[in-house]
Amino acid sequence: QARELLQKMMKQLAACEWRGTTSSFEEVRVATSLRAEYMLGVNFYDCEETSSGEKTLVGAVERMRASPTFSRVALMDALNHLGMIWCGRSEYSRAREYLEQSLSLHGTGEERLAGAVDSPEGRQLTTTLFLMAQVHQHSGEAAQAAGLCQLTLDRQARGGLPAGRDEWVKNAIQLSGFFLSSGRSLSAARCLAAAEEVSSGGEVTSDSRAHLHWGWAKLHLCRLSDGRDAITGNQSSPPDPGPEAHFKMAGIQQHLPPHLSDTVRGCGVRDYDSALAVAKRAISHVTKVRGVLTLDEAASDNVAAAQDLSRVFAHLAALAPLDDDKTKLHKRRIDLLEPLVEQLNIAAFDWLCKETWVEVAEAYRDMFDIKVTQVEAGLKKVTQEKLVALADGSIKAYKRFLGLFEAPANDPDAKHETWPKGLPNPQGIKEMRFRRWYLVARFSLARVISRKPSADLLGRKAYLTQAIDEYKTIVALCERLPFDKAGKERFDDELEICKEMVVLLPTKIARLHTLNPGKSGTG
Numbered sequence: 001q002a003r004e005l006l007q008k009m010m011k012q013l014a015a016c017e018w019r020g021t022t023s024s025f026e027e028v029r030v031a032t033s034l035r036a037e038y039m040l041g042v043n044f045y046d047c048e049e050t051s052s053g054e055k056t057l058v059g060a061v062e063r064m065r066a067s068p069t070f071s072r073v074a075l076m077d078a079l080n081h082l083g084m085i086w087c088g089r090s091e092y093s094r095a096r097e098y099l100e101q102s103l104s105l106h107g108t109g110e111e112r113l114a115g116a117v118d119s120p121e122g123r124q125l126t127t128t129l130f131l132m133a134q135v136h137q138h139s140g141e142a143a144q145a146a147g148l149c150q151l152t153l154d155r156q157a158r159g160g161l162p163a164g165r166d167e168w169v170k171n172a173i174q175l176s177g178f179f180l181s182s183g184r185s186l187s188a189a190r191c192l193a194a195a196e197e198v199s200s201g202g203e204v205t206s207d208s209r210a211h212l213h214w215g216w217a218k219l220h221l222c223r224l225s226d227g228r229d230a231i232t233g234n235q236s237s238p239p240d241p242g243p244e245a246h247f248k249m250a251g252i253q254q255h256l257p258p259h260l261s262d263t264v265r266g267c268g269v270r271d272y273d274s275a276l277a278v279a280k281r282a283i284s285h286v287t288k289v290r291g292v293l294t295l296d297e298a299a300s301d302n303v304a305a306a307q308d309l310s311r312v313f314a315h316l317a318a319l320a321p322l323d324d325d326k327t328k329l330h331k332r333r334i335d336l337l338e339p340l341v342e343q344l345n346i347a348a349f350d351w352l353c354k355e356t357w358v359e360v361a362e363a364y365r366d367m368f369d370i371k372v373t374q375v376e377a378g379l380k381k382v383t384q385e386k387l388v389a390l391a392d393g394s395i396k397a398y399k400r401f402l403g404l405f406e407a408p409a410n411d412p413d414a415k416h417e418t419w420p421k422g423l424p425n426p427q428g429i430k431e432m433r434f435r436r437w438y439l440v441a442r443f444s445l446a447r448v449i450s451r452k453p454s455a456d457l458l459g460r461k462a463y464l465t466q467a468i469d470e471y472k473t474i475v476a477l478c479e480r481l482p483f484d485k486a487g488k489e490r491f492d493d494e495l496e497i498c499k500e501m502v503v504l505l506p507t508k509i510a511r512l513h514t515l516n517p518g519k520s521g522t523g
Contacts, residue, residue: 227269
């Protein structure tokens with residue numbers, strides 16, 4: 001009906017004649033006709049008739065530019081709609097042309113952003129910036145896209161959010177993730193603080209509030225990770241360059257934690273005590289996340305949040321000055337993740353199971369190593385049964401992880417006529433980073449088995465023999481599945497150790513009766 005009215009109006013205006021001497025009527029007629037033509041083009045777009053919409057809008061834009069009485073707001077909107085049409089076709093270079101024309105109508109530099117955000121022209125500028133952000137994103141210009149997204153969010157918030165508040169919060173959380181991945185913790189925190197301020201106005205779902213808490217948790221987790229690298233001497237890359245995210249909306253400062261920067265990683269984490277303060281913030285946020293995103297209703301999110309919590313404990317353990325504190329933190333990781341992964345359906349959560357099992361294995365392994373070191377140094381008495389239990393926990397978890405790469409016996413895709421009998425044929429490791437992940441787990445498994453204590457020589461011999469078999473398996477797999485020598489992922493150092501162990505361990509077994517097993521029984 002709207003289209004019929006517009007088309008009828010355009011015909012009537014075209015049929016009008018003015019025989020007088022004044023041009024005012026003609027100016028009104030032309031301006032009204034142009035507006036009707038532009039509205040007709042928008043109508044086609046809204047009805048998903050984009051070809052007709054493009055043709056009509058292009059004509060309207062040409063006539064508006066040629067008319068001294070054209071509406072600037074209508075021209076901006078027409079150009080924005082042409083940008084939307086070409087974005088919808090994934091023709092982002094064409095979309096950019098129209099959007100840059102729209103931007104040029106707003107001036108340049110600071111002048112462009114000086115106007116009121118809630119005016120008709122201001123709202124069109126916000127739309128243009130939003131669309132340009134999409135163009136930059138799909139053109140591989142992530143930093144420029146993030147900057148325009150942040151500017152768009154700020155203008156939307158200052159222009160009022162009577163509707164769409166929940167969507168705004170989600171976009172701000174997503175943008176914080178980009179800044180965080182770039183090492184720019186201050187800009188990430190400002191996005192989250194802005195989301196806090198907007199969500200305080202209500203109309204935000206519990207799911208979005210949970211993800212907001214998760215955003216804060218990830219921020220503090222990254223601070224811990226970067227701080228740990230700095231304290232332990234590991235060189236991490238500097239944050240990606242780029243302007244800081246600034247929000248002009250009021251109330252943000254109260255939500256910002258101290259010691260954040262866009263130029264230095266790990267801000268505020270100088271030692272174990274400062275790391276503990278940051279960890280407490282992360283733990284508080286993750287606890288709230290898991291309280292909303294429960295295992296029954298959001299299993300993937302619940303487990304992923306638990307993994308983040310485990311990583312908090314792992315970073316603290318790396319910085320803890322006392323070995324007993326380290327083992328307690330690793331125990332918390334195990335108590336958190338092991339019961340959780342046992343409940344997961346492997347078919348539905350294969351990847352999560354892999355990630356979780358390998359983390360459980362590493363936690364057991366780290367506890368085992370600490371306890372063995374304490375015993376060997378005479379710092380602590382630990383029963384051999386306790387050491388065996390820790391080793392078994394790690395071995396079990398590594399095997400559960402490796403087992404997830406095995407194809408069912410009746411899987412036709414896993415059959416390989418030339419594959420050696422008895423050699424594991426892991427699936428899903430064609431990509432080098434997954435291949436390395438799998439082989440590092442086998443390597444760690446072999447190491448734990450080789451150090452597992454036993455009360456008698458026969459037991460130690462059996463464990464060392466199992467370790468040899470694992471090392472031989474790794475060498476054979478690397479021969480069958482070599483790494484790309486020019487690639488980023490390599491396994492050279494570990495493979496060299498495996499080859500050495502294949503040679504050295506049989507000699508050790510032969511001399512086992514002459515060797516001192518040490519206080520821990522792992523020698």
